[in-house]
Amino acid sequence: MGDWQFFVLLLSNGVLIGLMYSLIALGFVLVYKATDALNFAQGEFVMTAGFVVVAFLGVYRAPLWLSIAVGLLAMIAFGFGLERVMLRKLIGRPIIAVVMATIGLAAVLRGVGPLAWGADTKPLPLPIADAPIVWGPLFIPPIQLLGAGVSLIFLAAFGWFFLKSRKGIAMRAVADSQQVAMSMGINVERYFALAWAMTGVVSALGGIIWGSLLGVDVFLSLVGLKVFPVVILGGLDSIPGAILGGLIVGVVENVAAGYIDPYVGGGTKDFAPYVLMILALMFRPYGIFGKKIIERV
Amino acid sequence: MIHRECGVLKTTYEADMALYPLPIARWTVAAIAILFFVVLPLSVHEYYLSIVNLISIAVVGALGLNILVGYTGQISIGHGAFMSVGAYTAANFAVRLGFPFWLSLPLGGLMAAAVGAVVGIPSLRIKGLYLAIATLAGQLIIEWTINHVTWISGGVQASIEVPRPRLFGFQIAAQREMYFFLLFFVVLAIVGTMNLVRSRIGRAFIAIRDHDIAAEIIGINIFRYKLLAFAISSFYAGVTGVLYTYYLGIANYEQFQIVTSIDYLAMIIIGGLGSVLGSIFGAIFVTLLPILIRSTMEAFGGLVFSSAAVLNIIPNLRLILFGVLIIFFLVVEPDGLNRLWRNIRNYFRVWPFAY
Numbered sequence: 001m002g003d004w005q006f007f008v009l010l011l012s013n014g015v016l017i018g019l020m021y022s023l024i025a026l027g028f029v030l031v032y033k034a035t036d037a038l039n040f041a042q043g044e045f046v047m048t049a050g051f052v053v054v055a056f057l058g059v060y061r062a063p064l065w066l067s068i069a070v071g072l073l074a075m076i077a078f079g080f081g082l083e084r085v086m087l088r089k090l091i092g093r094p095i096i097a098v099v100m101a102t103i104g105l106a107a108v109l110r111g112v113g114p115l116a117w118g119a120d121t122k123p124l125p126l127p128i129a130d131a132p133i134v135w136g137p138l139f140i141p142p143i144q145l146l147g148a149g150v151s152l153i154f155l156a157a158f159g160w161f162f163l164k165s166r167k168g169i170a171m172r173a174v175a176d177s178q179q180v181a182m183s184m185g186i187n188v189e190r191y192f193a194l195a196w197a198m199t200g201v202v203s204a205l206g207g208i209i210w211g212s213l214l215g216v217d218v219f220l221s222l223v224g225l226k227v228f229p230v231v232i233l234g235g236l237d238s239i240p241g242a243i244l245g246g247l248i249v250g251v252v253e254n255v256a257a258g259y260i261d262p263y264v265g266g267g268t269k270d271f272a273p274y275v276l277m278i279l280a281l282m283f284r285p286y287g288i289f290g291k292k293i294i295e296r297v
Numbered sequence: 298m299i300h301r302e303c304g305v306l307k308t309t310y311e312a313d314m315a316l317y318p319l320p321i322a323r324w325t326v327a328a329i330a331i332l333f334f335v336v337l338p339l340s341v342h343e344y345y346l347s348i349v350n351l352i353s354i355a356v357v358g359a360l361g362l363n364i365l366v367g368y369t370g371q372i373s374i375g376h377g378a379f380m381s382v383g384a385y386t387a388a389n390f391a392v393r394l395g396f397p398f399w400l401s402l403p404l405g406g407l408m409a410a411a412v413g414a415v416v417g418i419p420s421l422r423i424k425g426l427y428l429a430i431a432t433l434a435g436q437l438i439i440e441w442t443i444n445h446v447t448w449i450s451g452g453v454q455a456s457i458e459v460p461r462p463r464l465f466g467f468q469i470a471a472q473r474e475m476y477f478f479l480l481f482f483v484v485l486a487i488v489g490t491m492n493l494v495r496s497r498i499g500r501a502f503i504a505i506r507d508h509d510i511a512a513e514i515i516g517i518n519i520f521r522y523k524l525l526a527f528a529i530s531s532f533y534a535g536v537t538g539v540l541y542t543y544y545l546g547i548a549n550y551e552q553f554q555i556v557t558s559i560d561y562l563a564m565i566i567i568g569g570l571g572s573v574l575g576s577i578f579g580a581i582f583v584t585l586l587p588i589l590i591r592s593t594m595e596a597f598g599g600l601v602f603s604s605a606a607v608l609n610i611i612p613n614l615r616l617i618l619f620g621v622l623i624i625f626f627l628v629v630e631p632d633g634l635n636r637l638w639r640n641i642r643n644y645f646r647v648w649p650f651a652y
């Protein structure tokens with residue numbers, strides 16, 4: 001295999017994986033955009049969704065469509081409930097309180113899934129072919145193609161939602177200034193709940209796709225750690241940023257892994273994105289498309 | 298603490314800022330000292346002493362993190378990594394150059410302080426959630442570096458065996474000897490923190506936490522003090538890592554992963570942000586929680602579940618309770634156990650004459 005072919009292969013894999021990162025990052029961005037809360041439990045959301053789907057599929061022998069539907073509904077309900085029980089009480093509190101609360105939530109979710117359905121890795125088979133599509137130098141697993149496709153559809157859908165729909169505009173108003181939004185007759189708390197429910201939907205999709213790629217166990221939640229470089233690079237409150245950040249992270253980690261891994265003995269994938277993120281934080285902390293609301297001290 | 302203040306009139310600022318605000322507190326401190334230096338080590342079984350030792354190590358780390366998060370208002374999710382920096386520095390000095398612990402311990406702390414200050418540099422430009430993410434990146438990068446650079450981590454499974462600490466030719470190995478060894482550093486850390494937070498530096502930290510712009514206007518060099526907070530806090534973390542290494546006899550990065558950072562954050566939140574006593578309460582609580590769950594489940598879990606299920610339940614129940622407690626304290630009692638303790642104390646202060 002030639003040099004450029006190797007590079008193209010890494011690039012194509014990076015793009016597909018990157019789009020799948022974007023999907024998870026989208027959940028993070030939705031919540032941050034609407035409620036100014038930083039969700040450190042995004043990876044655990046994805047994992048929990050995966051657990052629910054797998055549990056219905058494997059333990060209760062439900063058909064796939066039903067399991068996916070249950071997963072989506074469960075995550076929506078979970079998003080609503082979470083906002084009600086936990087996050088509404090933390091409105092107006094310092095940012096560290098919200099961060100720590102979601103970290104606590106992450107711990108709870110990491111315990112609940114394995115406690116309820118066992119800690120072993122469970123497969124989540126989707127009815128698509130396993131054999132990779134070979135097309136010239138490209139070598140594409142269908143699941144990644146599906147993941148990238150779903151990501152693009154949902155990114156486009158949410159992009160439209162925020163730009164055009166009445167609810168989306170209201171949500172942007174809430175994000176911009178809660179006080180002004182409230183005085184214009186927008187029910188702020190309802191939109192907070194809606195944002196968390198939307199995150200639930202995105203996480204459920206992420207859980208199904210990532211779960212079928214990696215298998216469902218506690219380590220699925222580690223995908224959530226990749227969300228941070230994605231959103232920092234793209235901008236915390238930007239949907240196009242989530243796409244671009246995802247693509248950059250996906251490509252960088254794949255290319256870096258392809259060229260550096262042989263020298264350091266693996267693990268570059270878990271390293272390169274964070275170096276990139278530190279650089280971004282140093283030079284452009286609001287990201288590529290983010291709002292410049294960094295307060296300097 | 299347990300006594301009542303009565304007839305104490307302070308006439309100077311020095312008296313008001315004193316570590317012992319009341320004359321009788323000297324006796325309380327003396328009583329506590331006797332309890333911890335004589336009664337506890339001589340009366341308690343080795344196993345319980347080993348738990349006390351783990352708590353001692355956690356107290357040092359929690360105090361350090363509280364200086365940064367509780368007093369200066371900067372968040373760090375990278376303290377586990379700073380501990381590993383201290384641990385590996387000390388282990389390398391001890392093994393390669395044969396340094397005694399009283400030399401490798403401060404060296405480990407200083408190295409952690411240097412690394413912590415570097416990770417804290419972004420705090421100049423960013424704050425709040427961005428800083429949280431930056432320190433998280435610091436944690437992951439340091440973890441990866443230690444795990445992959447064999448020159449630091451010593452090759453086999455990234456762990457280095459460390460000789461037992463020696464003092465005047467006397468080897469500290471048993472739990473009871475270790476207890477006194479650790480107690481010395483705990484006392485040092487507690488007194489050091491209490492003195493730090495009432496000094497000029499500590500007041501600068503608190504000013505930055507309360508309002509950074511106002512602090513800058515009254516002449517506090519924010520960048521320098523933020524970095525200083527990171528450095529001091531990481532020094533504590535480094536020392537914690539070194540103590541842990543000497544306690545276990547091995548430096549291993551698995552002890553200092555992101556979970557550790559979160560454990561320590563949980564300690565100061567459950568214990569109480571911005572209080573020395575709270576750090577101690579939090580360290581005790583978070584260290585005891587898994588031990589209590591384990592022993593309860595081992596004793597009674599078999600009655601309800603099968604033994605395989607119990608093995609699955611113990612770690613997961615720990616995670617769930619741990620997370621629920623963090624959320625509970627954040628939502629219901631943001632000042633933590635320290636506030637509960639103060640409430641109880643205030644109630645009994647005038648008891649039984651409430652009015």
